[in-house]
Amino acid sequence: MQQRIKKPKVMIDLIKVSKMYPPKVEALADISITVNKGEILFLTGMSGAGKTSLLRLLCRREKPTKGFVEVAGEDLSKLSSRKIQKMRQNIGIAHQDFKLLPNRTVAQNIAISMEVSYKTPVHIRRRTKKLLSQLGLSNKINTLAGELSRGEQQRVTIARAVANEPELILADEPTGNLDSETTGLVMDLFNECNQKGATIVIATHDESIYKNTSHRIIELSQGYMVKSDDAVWPILSGIDPSQEEHPESIGH
Amino acid sequence: MYFLFTIIKQTTRNFLLTWSSQIFTLLTVGLSVLIFSFFYLVYTNVIDGAQQLGDDLRLTVYLDEQPGKELQEEYRYKIKKFDRVDKIVFVSSKVAYDRFAEQLGDDKDILNDMPQDFLPPAIEVYPIKTLDTLVRIKQFSDYLQTLPGVLKVQYGREWVERFYSFIQLLRIIVILSGSLLILTTTFTVAHTIRLTILGRKKELELLRLLGASSTYIRLPFFLEGALQGLLGSASGIGALYLLYNWMKLRLAGTTMVNLFSFSFFEPPIILAIIILSTVLCASGSFSSTRKFLHI
Incomplete structure (x- = not known):
């Protein structure tokens, strides 16, 4: 009897997406990507390849010039501002430029993502402490973000991105300022989130974090998708993900 | 509950972020409320005072001859037709003579050679004691003058006219200070909120990205x-109360204080001023967020 193939639910669906910036800069051209729930995807490529532009489209910071962007089954171009707000509470973003508030403490910077969804103060305190401990920043909890080194600021940004336990995490160059040891801590944190069900898109040119990975890698170059290492992903290969123990083991 | 907690936390942050502007705004609002409520207090007290003075206010209508019962009723009817009055008293020449003699006291002998009906009979009209009566008293007097058999109408014309002008001036000052209150509270608060928005620009951008x-x-x-x-309004009213008590102490025993009984605002008026200021400031804030806060 033929085994019934279950399609994993799709978290991100980009269909022929292009993004042009004035006057005529083509940041993304004809990109089609599908990312399933619980997947980790690496977006690689040189600086200016279009990685950040793609992440910006996924959180509706920008609209595509052409094509469709769907996140969790919702066409982002058709979402009301109220729905966008709700959706963003479920997306954790680690920005390349950190976007920390320099005159606030580390704890306050992390707490802000949980405050917007009205988490209890006790929960916020516990979660902040836990994340800082995982990222080796326990001693910096009351330090002003502006007084931290770039590497520390980067880790605070990552902590803030995952603090609200979002369904989708978008990380833009999350290890750009980190040494190999702290890179390991960050990747451990991402893996932990992924095991809890989060879909993660990591834009990076740090080869060390995806060199031996079992996850899908997509390479961009000058806005074009030049390589998609996705032949084994269930939606294309027909593997039933429910047979898998956890998403990390899916793939190579 | 956590919603409220978070919102209060944010509000406190805003206050602390632009504390110098906040103090300036509080002072401006407080001062505007103080100026407005000061003139309003003077105005209400003057109106109350006018009503006290109105107790002695009457129009004396001198007649050419003593009216009979029927004519008295006709006078009554015509007077009441024009305006509401407290009472109408007919004074005969004899009663007028007796009153005059009583006023003269020990010097009443000078009336010995005078006939007892040398004073004309009169009608004393006591208007209802309201400010409107004061305002309309001239019209009332002119009307009474047109009644048949009336020789002359007398009342404290000069005093009433001056008082009316004073009330008009006070009204204008109250309106102007009220407008000042509206303008300062709305614009100052709007400006402070704008400063807070600019001061938190980065944070607000981040909040948008986080889905706030x-x-x-x-x-x-x-x-x-x-x-x-x-x-701001509470401190303005508080300052007025202190000023009121200080003035009361300073002016105690003077003719002015003896003549009028000054009083502070009743609690409902205090509440109304505070609520009005709060609503004005909130609307100033609302207009500022609509203009400068794009979500």
Whole structure:
């Protein structure tokens, strides 16, 4: 009897997406990507390849010039501002430029993502402490973000991105300022989130974090998708993900 | 509950972020409320005073001859037709003579050679004791003058006219200070909120990216404006109360104080001023967030 193939639910669906910036800069051209729930995807490529532009489209910071962007089954171009707000509470973003508030403490910077969804103060305190401990920043909890080194600021940004336990995490160059040891801590944190069900898109040119990975890698170059290492992903290969123990083991 | 906690936390942050502007705003709102409520207090007290003085206010209508019962009724009917009056008293020549003699006291002998009906009979008209009566008294007097058999109408014309002008002036001052209150509270609060928005520009941008709701972002600014109105107006009223007590102490025993009985605002008026200021400041804040806060 033929085994019934279950399609994993799709978290991100980009269909022929292009993004042009004035006057005529083509940041993304004809990109089609599908990312399933619980997947980790690496977006690689040189600086200016279009990685950040793609992440910006996924959180509706920008609209595509052409094509469709769907996140969790919702066409982002058709979402009301109220729905966008709700959706963003479920997306954790680690920005390349950190976007920390320099005159606030580390704890306050992390707490802000949980405050917007009205988490209890006790929960916020516990979660902040836990994340800082995982990222080796326990001693910096009351330090002003502006007084931290770039590497520390980067880790605070990552902590803030995952603090609200979002369904989708978008990380833009999350290890750009980190040494190999702290890179390991960050990747451990991402893996932990992924095991809890989060879909993660990591834009990076740090080869060390995806060199031996079992996850899908997509390479961009000058806005074009030049390589998609996705032949084994269930939606294309027909593997039933429910047979898998956890998403990390899916793939190579 | 956590919603409220978070919103209050944000509002406190806003206050602390631009504390110098906040103090300036509180002072401005407080001073505007003080100026407005000071003139309003003077106005209400003067009106009350006018009503006290109105107790002695009457129009004396001198007649050419003593009216009979029927004519008296006709006079009564015509007077009441024009305006509401407290009472109408007919004074015969004899009663007028007796009153005059009584006023003269020991010097009443000078009337010995005079006939007892040398004074004309009169009608004393006591208007209802309201400010409107004072305002309309000239019209009333002119009307009475047109009645048949009337020789002359007398009342404290000069005093009433001066008093009326004073009341008009006070009204204008109250309106002007009220307008000042509206303008200063609305614009100062709007300006302070704008400063807070600019000071938190980066944070607000981040909040948008984190999916903060419109309520989460806007409500603290709205509360900030309302709080400025509440605290500012409360301090303005408090300052007026201190000023009122100080003036009462300083002016105790003077003719002015003996003539009028000054009183402070009743609690409902205090509440109305505070609520009005709070609403004005909140609306100033609302207009500022609508203009400068794009979510």
